[in-house]
Amino acid sequence: MKSCSVSNLGWWEDNVWKWGLIDNIPVHDQLVGVELEELCRILEDVVPTYAGMDKIVWIGGEMNAFTVREYYKKLLLEGRAKGLQPVVRDAIKVLWKGWMPSKVKIFGWRLLMDRLATREQLMKRNIITNTDLSLCVFGCDSAENSLHLFLNCAFLAGVWKKIMEWLGIDAPLRTDCCDHFLQVMNALRNYCSPRRVAGIWMATCWCIWKQRNDIIFNNVVGDVDEIVHNVKMFTWWWLALGSKQRVLCNFYEWFHNPLVCV
Numbered sequence: 001m002k003s004c005s006v007s008n009l010g011w012w013e014d015n016v017w018k019w020g021l022i023d024n025i026p027v028h029d030q031l032v033g034v035e036l037e038e039l040c041r042i043l044e045d046v047v048p049t050y051a052g053m054d055k056i057v058w059i060g061g062e063m064n065a066f067t068v069r070e071y072y073k074k075l076l077l078e079g080r081a082k083g084l085q086p087v088v089r090d091a092i093k094v095l096w097k098g099w100m101p102s103k104v105k106i107f108g109w110r111l112l113m114d115r116l117a118t119r120e121q122l123m124k125r126n127i128i129t130n131t132d133l134s135l136c137v138f139g140c141d142s143a144e145n146s147l148h149l150f151l152n153c154a155f156l157a158g159v160w161k162k163i164m165e166w167l168g169i170d171a172p173l174r175t176d177c178c179d180h181f182l183q184v185m186n187a188l189r190n191y192c193s194p195r196r197v198a199g200i201w202m203a204t205c206w207c208i209w210k211q212r213n214d215i216i217f218n219n220v221v222g223d224v225d226e227i228v229h230n231v232k233m234f235t236w237w238w239l240a241l242g243s244k245q246r247v248l249c250n251f252y253e254w255f256h257n258p259l260v261c262v
Contacts, residue, residue: 017048019044021040021043087178091112091177094181096109097198099199100199100206100238104206107202108206111146111177116209119136119137119144120144122134137222138212138222139155139222146177149208151176151180159204160204163200169184177205184201199235199238199239200235232254235254236254239261
């Protein structure tokens with residue numbers, strides 16, 4: 001869709017522009033379909049110039065040129081204007097400096113902003129209408145939202161217990177995801193950089209989310225030990241292969257004492 005022109009997304013009918021986004025954009029996900037319908041409502045009052053040439057203009061920065069830096073500044077300003085809580089802003093700043101892959105950072109941003117497509121969120125959007133399908137997939141009979149899934153689920157409490165023991169720190173209070181994230185950073189600030197601790201915390205949430213999806217789509221059984229093993233494996237891979245400051249230890253050393261390596 002990046003190279004698509006406006007003329008490909010609608011047509012003129014008796015000098016009246018008709019948007020055809022739903023007809024021209026394939027939708028394979030229900031959530032994308034809901035967002036597409038919302039976009040159509042926003043564009044109802046937007047009419048292109050008849051016989052005019054398409055032109056891409058970025059109005060969010062200087063010289064009408066788009067850059068990721070300018071857009072990031074725009075998002076920060078919007079966040080402050082909308083009253084984004086300081087704890088959320090602080091957590092996101094640490095997240096963007098982390099050494100995890102980009103897709104995990106995006107996942108983390110959605111998590112910290114409470115924008116993940118949890119079952120509770122899907123219920124709010126009427127994508128899920130059966131109340132039974134809004135419950136946690138790990139069998140604890142509670143509504144699945146971000147706070148419950150990543151911090152308060154009784155089954156997954158064993159994951160955090162083992163990760164905190166692995167890191168050698170006491171489990172922080174489970175108030176909300178952003179606060180929990182920053183508490184772990186502070187607990188280890190004298191031992192290693194926040195960027196690396198952020199990677200471990202985010203890998204834990206990432207592996208929980210991956211197993212949650214496997215339970216829904218592949219009928220696997222929840223396994224605390226598998227999640228913990230995957231956290232250790234992913235973080236070592238990210239440090240050994242993807243980080244600019246590569247870890248100077250083997251997987252055995254990382255598996256048993258990560259603070260020596262970071």
